[in-house]
Amino acid sequence: MTSILRALSLLCLTACTQFPSVDAAAAPDLAGPALLPTRDLAVDPLDPLAEDPLAASSAALRARAAALRSR
Numbered sequence: 001m002t003s004i005l006r007a008l009s010l011l012c013l014t015a016c017t018q019f020p021s022v023d024a025a026a027a028p029d030l031a032g033p034a035l036l037p038t039r040d041l042a043v044d045p046l047d048p049l050a051e052d053p054l055a056a057s058s059a060a061l062r063a064r065a066a067a068l069r070s071r
Contacts (some may be wrong), residue, residue, distance in 0.1 A: 052058075
């Protein structure tokens with residue numbers, strides 16, 4: 001049990017370690033990911049007027065399936 005506790009404490013200590021060589025290699029001028037506003041993320045799933053983001057894709061797949069069935 002004590003060996004597990006020692007290993008865990010060592011792991012916790014190394015998690016807070018600074019790595020200057022890694023930090024120096026990272027380019028500070030890289031742009032981060034584009035973030036969405038939270039109002040676009042908070043959508044009520046039960047709202048009947050909410051837009052379905054996959055509506056166009058599913059409509060195209062349904063049209064393709066109908067075309068294949070009519071052959």
